[in-house]
Structure formats: C-alpha cells, structure tokens
Amino acid sequence: MTTNGRxxxxxxxxxxxxxxxxxxxITIPDxxxxxxxxxxxxxxxxFPAQNIRWTYSEFVREVDAVANxxxxxxxxxxxxxxxxxxxxIEWLLIQFATARIGAILVCINPAYRISELEFALNKxxxxxxxxxxxxxxxxxxxxxxxxxxxxxxxTPGALQSERLPHLRSVVxxxxxxxxxxxxxxxxxxxxxEKERQVLNSVTASLSPYDSINIQFTSGTTGSPKxxxxxxxxxxxxxxxxxxxxxxxxNDRLCIPVPFYHCFGMVMGTLxxxxxxxxxxxxxxxxxxxxxxxxxxxxxxxxxxxxPTMFVNELDLPDFESFDLSHLRTGxxxxxxxxxxVMRQVQAKMNMRQxxxxxxxxxxxxxxFQSNVDDPLEQRVSSVGRxxxxxxxxxxxxxGDTVPVGTQGELLTRGYSVxxxxxxxxxxxxxxxxxxxxxxxxxxxxxxxxxxxxITGRVKDMILRGGENIYPREIEEFLYTHPDVSQVQVxxxxxxxxxxxxxxxxxxxxxxxxxxxxxxxxxxxxxxHFKVPAHVSFRSELPMTVTxxxxxxxxxxxMLKELGxx
Numbered sequence: 001m002t003t004n005g006r007x008x009x010x011x012x013x014x015x016x017x018x019x020x021x022x023x024x025x026i027t028i029p030d031x032x033x034x035x036x037x038x039x040x041x042x043x044x045x046x047f048p049a050q051n052i053r054w055t056y057s058e059f060v061r062e063v064d065a066v067a068n069x070x071x072x073x074x075x076x077x078x079x080x081x082x083x084x085x086x087x088x089i090e091w092l093l094i095q096f097a098t099a100r101i102g103a104i105l106v107c108i109n110p111a112y113r114i115s116e117l118e119f120a121l122n123k124x125x126x127x128x129x130x131x132x133x134x135x136x137x138x139x140x141x142x143x144x145x146x147x148x149x150x151x152x153x154x155t156p157g158a159l160q161s162e163r164l165p166h167l168r169s170v171v172x173x174x175x176x177x178x179x180x181x182x183x184x185x186x187x188x189x190x191x192x193e194k195e196r197q198v199l200n201s202v203t204a205s206l207s208p209y210d211s212i213n214i215q216f217t218s219g220t221t222g223s224p225k226x227x228x229x230x231x232x233x234x235x236x237x238x239x240x241x242x243x244x245x246x247x248x249x250n251d252r253l254c255i256p257v258p259f260y261h262c263f264g265m266v267m268g269t270l271x272x273x274x275x276x277x278x279x280x281x282x283x284x285x286x287x288x289x290x291x292x293x294x295x296x297x298x299x300x301x302x303x304x305x306x307p308t309m310f311v312n313e314l315d316l317p318d319f320e321s322f323d324l325s326h327l328r329t330g331x332x333x334x335x336x337x338x339x340x341v342m343r344q345v346q347a348k349m350n351m352r353q354x355x356x357x358x359x360x361x362x363x364x365x366x367x368f369q370s371n372v373d374d375p376l377e378q379r380v381s382s383v384g385r386x387x388x389x390x391x392x393x394x395x396x397x398x399g400d401t402v403p404v405g406t407q408g409e410l411l412t413r414g415y416s417v418x419x420x421x422x423x424x425x426x427x428x429x430x431x432x433x434x435x436x437x438x439x440x441x442x443x444x445x446x447x448x449x450x451x452x453x454i455t456g457r458v459k460d461m462i463l464r465g466g467e468n469i470y471p472r473e474i475e476e477f478l479y480t481h482p483d484v485s486q487v488q489v490x491x492x493x494x495x496x497x498x499x500x501x502x503x504x505x506x507x508x509x510x511x512x513x514x515x516x517x518x519x520x521x522x523x524x525x526x527x528h529f530k531v532p533a534h535v536s537f538r539s540e541l542p543m544t545v546t547x548x549x550x551x552x553x554x555x556x557x558m559l560k561e562l563g564x565x
Contacts, residue, residue, distance in 0.1 A: 005385040005450040012401045013394035013408070013446040017386040023415055024239065025208045027231045028099035032273055036060040039249055039276040046252075046298055047089050049283040049290075056276065059096075062188070066097035068195050069187030073128070073157050073169050077102035077202065080124050080214065083260070084108040084117065084140065085132035086284035090173045090184050091259045092269060094130050099231070100199060102206045106214045106226070107260040110135055110285075114143050116224075118163060124214055124226050124422050125166040130184070132173050136285060141178055144170060151180040208232040211419055215262060215361045226422035227362045234262075237364040237416050238270035240387050242277070244355055244369045245302060245329045249276035252326075254300040256282050256291040256309060262365040263334055267357070268304055288312040292322040299326040303351065306334035306547025310345050311485060315509065319348070329353040329372055334547040338479040342380045358383035358454055362431065362438055364416040367392065368452045382451040390414040392452075393437075394444055407455055410444040411437040443470065460551060462491035462499050467529045469501060471551075474522075474530055478503060481521055483513035488541055489532065490551040492558055502558055503532035504541055534558065 005017055026034075036044075040057035047053075054062065075081060081103045083094050098105045108120050110132075121129065131140050145151055148161035148170075157169045159180065170181040177183035191199065208231040216224040245251075255268040272279045282294035292313055295303055305313070310332060313319070327350045332342060337356050345351050353372035356379060359365035370384030378384070386392055393401050394408040402408040413436040420428035432438050443455045455470050462469040471489035478487045486506035491499035507513060515535040522531040542553040 007404050007446060007448050007450050011404050011448075013404055013406065014392070014401050015386050015446060015450050016391040017388040017414075019389055021243075021388055023232070023236050023389055025232065026235060027203065027206045027208055027210075028096065028212060028235060028270070029203045029206070031235055032060060032063070032096055035273050035276045042249055042276055043252075043278045044272075045089065045092060046278060046280045048280075048294060048297070050089055052089050063093055063096040063100060064191050064196070064199060065188045066093045067100040067199055068191045069189045070097055070103065070128070071101060071195075071198065071202075072189060073171075073182065073187070075101065075103050075128055077205070078210075079103045079128070080106050080126045082106040082108050082121055082124075082126040082129045083131070084110065084112065084129060085173060086110050086135045087255070087259050087264065087281050088132065088173060088284060089281075090130070090132075092279075092281075095259070095265055095269065099212055101202050102210060102212070104211055104214055107216065107265070109216065109260055110138075110258065113138075114146055117143060118147055119223065120216060120226075121164055121167055127166060128169045128171065129167060130171040130173070132284075133178075141172065152178075154180040156180060156182045206231070208235070213265075214422055217361055225424055225427060228419040228422055229364055230419060233364040233416055233418065234266045234270060235274070236389070237366055237387075238266050239274040240389075241267045241331070241357065241366050241369065242271040242275050244357075244371055244384075244387075245331070245353070246372055247271070247275040247277055247302070251275065251277040251301045251329075252280055252298055253277055253302045253304065253330075254280045254282060254291060254295050254298070255304055256286045256294075257304050257306065257334070258285075261334075262359075262361055263304065263306075263331075266365065267331065267333075286312075288316055292316065292319070292324070295327060296323040301326050301328050303327060303330040303349070305330070305332060307332060307337050307341050308486060308541075308543065308547055310341055310349075314341075314344055314348060315485065324350045327351050329355065331355050331357045331369075333357040333359075333366075337383075339380045339476055340479045346376070346379075355379070356383045358452065359416075360438075360440055360442075362418045363390075363412055363440075364418070367412050367416065378451050382447075382453045384452065385450045386452070387416070390416055392446075394446055404448050405445055407443055407445050409458055410440045410442045410452075410454075412440060413437045460490065462501060464491070464494075464499050464501065464529055465497040469530055474501065474503070474526065474532070477522070477526055478505070478518070481513075481518065483508050483511040484518075485509075486541055488549045488551060488554060490555050490558075492534075492555055492562075494533075500533040501530065502534040502536070502554075504536050504538050504554055504558075506539065506541060507537055534562070536561075 036056040044056040044059040173184045175185045211228040213229045214226040257263040280298045282290040355370045358368040368383040456472045474489045485508045494500040542550040
C-alpha cells in the first residue's frame with residue numbers, strides 16, 4: 001500500500017494518507033501554551049460584535065482565569081461541562097479552559113429546544129451548564145427554568161433537580177446572575193501563584209488520549225449520539241486541516257460557522273492555535289453581511305462556510321462593495337459542495353486556493369481535503385485526497401473492496417476515529433467494526449490518483465422502478481440552471497414505481513422560473529427516470545445548523561402536502 005494518498009497498483013479503492021510527518025502527542029493546553037510562548041504579542045482572537053481583540057498572551061491569561069473559576073465551583077478532571085450558546089468569546093474561553101483542567105466539553109446545539117436539551121444534559125451527565133441568556137428569540141433562561149424549576153430557589157452550585165439529576169451548576173453569560181445561577185463574569189478569577197501551580201499540576205496529569213470533547217451527531221434521524229473525541233484526535237486533525245491550506249501565523253481566519261460543531265471548534269479555533277493564526281469571529285450567528293464586513297475590515301486571508309453560507313454571501317446586493325482582496329483560501333464543507341457555487345467562490349471572492357473538506361463528527365472530523373495547488377477540475381469535482389495518517393477503503397454491500405472508480409460505502413480508520421459513542425456500546429460496535437473501520441454511511445468513489453468524490457448517502461438512494469438514482473447527481477445538474485439558488489432532491493413512496501423523485505428549489509432573487517420550465521430543462525438533459533416528478537419552490541430549505549440538509553423533514557412535509565392536495 002502506498003503512503004502518499006494514491007491508489008495502490010492493484011487497482012482497488014483502498015488508500016492510506018502520507019505518514020512522513022509524524023502525529024503529535026500533545027494536549028490542547030500544552031499546545032496553546034507553546035503557541036503563546038512563541039507568539040505572545042500576536043493577535044489571537046478578534047470578536048468585532050463584542051469589541052474584543054486579544055493577543056495570544058492575553059488569551060492564555062483569560063483562559064486560565066476561567067479555568068480557575070471552574071475549579072473554584074467544583075469542576076474536576078473528566079467532569080462534563082455543557083455549553084449551550086452561539087459564537088461568543090465566552091464559548092472560546094470555555095473550550096480552552098475545560099481542556100486546561102481535563103474537564104470534558106459537551107457541545108450543545110444552540111437550536112436545541114427543551115426536550116433536546118434535557119436529553120443531552122442527562123445522556124452524558126453534565127455537572128455544569130454554561131449558557132447564553134438568549135439567542136435568536138429563544139429564551140434559554142426560561143427553558144432551563146422550565147426543566148429545573150428548583151433552580152430559582154437553589155444556591156448557585158447546589159442545584160438538585162428532579163429532571164436534571166446530574167446538573168449542579170448553571171452559569172449564564174454576562175455580568176448579571178439569575179436566581180440560582182452564576183454570572184459568567186464570576187468565573188473569570190485572576191490566578192494567584194498558588195492557584196497557577198494547581199492548574200499546572202492538573203494539566204501535567206492529562207494524557208493526549210483522554211476524552212476532552214463530546215460532539216453530538218446532528219440528529220437528522222433518531223436521537224443524537226455523543227461522539228467522544230480526545231486531545232489526540234482533534235489536535236492532529238486541526239493541524240492537518242490548516243496544513244492543507246498552508247496556514248501560518250500570518251493568516252487571519254474568518255469563522256462564521258458554529259463553534260458547537262467540529263467545523264468551528266476543531267478546524268477553526270483549534271486549527272488557528274496550531275499555527276498561531278488569528279481567529280476572526282463575525283458575530284453570534286451567521287449573517288452574510290456581517291461575515292463579509294469581518295473579512296473586509298480585518299483583512300481576513302481565509303474564510304470558512306457551508307455551501308449555503310457562500311450562496312448567501314454571493315447573493316448580497318452590495319457584494320461588490322466589500323474588500324475581499326486579502327482572501328486566498330478557506331474551506332467549503334459541512335454538506336455537498338455544488339460545483340457552480342465553488343466556481344463562483346473562486347472567481348468572485350478571490351479564494352483561488354479554497355479547499356473542499358469532507359469528514360464526519362466521528363472522525364474528528366476531516367478525512368479528505370483538497371490542497372491549495374490541486375488542479376481546478378479536481379477542486380470542483382471531488383473532496384480532495386486522503387489526510388495524513390488516515391486509511392480509507394470503499395466497499396460493496398458484501399463488504400468487499402471495490403475497484404477504482406466503482407461506487408460503494410466509504411470506510412475510514414486511523415488516529416482520527418472517535419473513542420466511541422458515550423454510553424452506547426451497541427451503536428459504537430455498529431459504527432466501528434472489530435478491525436477499527438468507521439462505517440460512514442456515505443457513498444463515494446476513488447479515482448486512480450486517490451481523489452474522492454462523495455456521491456450520496458446510502459440511505460438517500462432512490463429506487464425508482466428498478467433504477468438506482470443518486471440525488472447528488474440531479475442536484476449538481478439543477479445547480480447549472482441560472483434561476484436555481486439552492487436545491488435538494490429526495491424520494492417519496494409511490495405505489496406504482498416504489499419511489500419517485502422530488503426536488504425542492506430556492507429560486508434566485510426576482511426569478512420567475514416555473515415548475516414546468518424546470519421539468520422541461522431536466523427532460524432535455526437527463527434520463528427520463530431522473531426527472532423530478534414533483535418540483536416545489538421554497539423560500540428556504542430545512543437544514544441543520546451545520547448546513548446538512550434534513551431530507552427526512554422535506555420528505556415528510558411533501559407527503560403531507562400531497563396527501564392533502
């Protein structure tokens with residue numbers, strides 16, 4: 001087997017990434033300390049909406065103050081600390097402060113409602129919850145009070161709740177404490193010399209192979225599962241992600257993607273720390289104008305986003321007014337990247353070295369990524385080649401490795417595979433086989449040079465009258481229509497054909513295109529069995545916060561609408 005990401009000469013879809021550069025065994029706090037020592041006066045974090053601009057030495061000081069505060073309220077090694085908040089400086093501080101003392105950071109989706117919050121907190125037995133008071137009209141304080149009515153009458157740090165039996169402390173971001181909670185500002189405790197010795201002692205006791213983060217899967221089907229990731233998992237992945245973009249301390253990364261997901265907190269914030277680059281965070285949630293303002297005002301050299309984010313940025317009426325001249329690279333990931341969108345990002349946003357990345361929460365997350373010097377054709381038609389120290393094969397339904405160019409399920413193994421799902425031994429065994437292969441559920445092909453194309457999800461394949469139809473192929477075609485801004489294709493049951501094809505489309509602004517015109521466009525260019533039986537125009541498409549399409553929501557809604565028509 002080769003070690004440079006190319007397919008072995010036997011012609012089968014089995015490849016391993018380069019192993020020339022060794023993996024590093026280091027914890028997150030030691031990594032941050034090394035970077036701060038090397039670049040103490042270099043800008044680490046810029047949060048324009050909060051008027052914050054910190055150097056690496058200032059950032060380390062603030063992280064230690066919050067770590068000291070967590071110790072003061074009783075947080076110890078391996079305790080689970082949930083964070084339920086949008087992209088704020090407090091989120092970043094908690095990310096690195098929990099790592100400093102070996103507590104496990106539990107990322108909770110800011111979009112979660114009461115039942116989902118209750119599930120997450122109880123599933124992993126969170127001892128502490130750090131939360132925003134509200135976000136986008138959601139009253140977080142009201143929701144936690146609904147779950148734990150005992151909170152208002154309790155002493156901070158001594159919560160005894162019937163529905164949240166493990167939770168002891170609630171910390172609310174800001175200066176004002178609500179009854180029974182700590183104000184976040186009280187966590188920021190200046191560190192005495194004696195307290196610093198305590199922090200250093202705890203950090204010295206940590207292993208790179210300790211679980212440090214629990215990331216809940218997006219929950220597009222069933223209950224979310226908590227993927228347990230180690231320092232070793234995410235430090236190395238963050239390093240290789242930024243290596244692929246040729247990052248140095250001179251780069252300034254604009255991060256509008258959510259911190260609660262690997263895209264924001266591993267590829268983004270931790271990736272910057274591996275190089276000493278600057279994190280630029282436009283605001284609490286994604287806003288296309290605020291994002292481009294941050295790129296323009298802060299001379300950002302790189303930008304992250306899911307495809308729909310880039311679409312919204314490109315569609316701004318005053319797009320041309322922003323100075324994007326410093327941009328050179330970035331990542332488009334989180335969902336399949338439409339070819340037409342990729343071309344526009346390269347041409348109009350100056351991101352000629354933009355990379356595509358592919359992975360999943362359970363693999364820390366990135367397994368494939370294009371390089372900045374990959375040929376244009378490869379960067380618009382694939383997710384690049386295998387990451388270092390990662391092994392991949394593509395198998396058929398019998399588990400046999402398929403020939404080059406043949407579609408099958410993508411399996412991956414190596415340093416990046418999670419430890420397992422928290423308290424879900426059976427589901428862990430179903431996902432990771434005895435040989436260590438993580439079964440991704442994604443359909444893919446590998447070419448003779450090791451470039452990977454993600455062709456769909458195993459469960460999303462449409463079986464129409466004996467024909468296997470892959471939605472991604474139809475989506476890519478529909479993106480070539482000038483009036484199509486966003487599209488998702490999925491199947492619904494049909495008594496005659498088994499399944500039929502449906503397309504949900506968001507039209508470009510001021511477009512008057514009709515359903516008949518879309519179907520005619522398809523009939524003239526693709527096989528008849530791939531032509532959508534139903535075309536529906538929508539103002540927006542249901543997505544997870546990370547940009548993954550929720551096709552099950554579309555499918556259920558379409559069936560409901562057709563049943564009532």
